[in-house]
Amino acid sequence: MEEGMHHLRIDSPVGPLLISGTGEFINAVSFTEAPAVDFPQPPALLLDCAQQLYEYFGGERKTFDLPIFQEGTGFQQSVWQQLLEIPFGHTISYQTLAKRIHNPKSIRAVGTTNGKNRLAIIVPCHRVIGSNGTLTGYAGGLWRKRWLLEHERTDLFTGLV
DSSP states (O other), X not given: OOTTOEEEEEOOTTSOEEEEEOSSOEEEXXXXXXXXXXXXXXXXXXXXXXXXXXXXXXXXXXXXOOOBOOOOOHHHHXXXXXXXXXXXXXXXXXXXXXXXXXXXXXXXXXXHHHHTOXXXXXXXXXXXXXXXXXXXXXXXXXXXXXXXXXXXXXXXXXXXX
């Protein structure tokens, strides 16, 4: 594990999540199947991230307000930035995402970059689907992608679907 990096494991409706970060940035939120381990007390930022994820899963939060950082090329950063622009409850295609970064021929590279996103749920790569509306590729498994999209399409604020 990286020096200065802290970790916090939480339970969620889509399985255990491992939050990783420093006192300044959240660097990863990942699905984990690893056995639970006791981590030292995490900094307040990781606890805040956990709280915001609980609120998201509870239907009380549609956006995240966290300082995030993940290493990546300029191209990757542009893709991840565009993912943050996809509204809660909406989806776009990989093709649309490629057009939004002004590189319409980069559909495969966009897909690859989407798969390298280390900030699951917070940088909502699950909101990107195939041009024909099919669910395609998701590092956490298609069942999780389906669950997250269905969760976001349910208006838990009014009880209407």
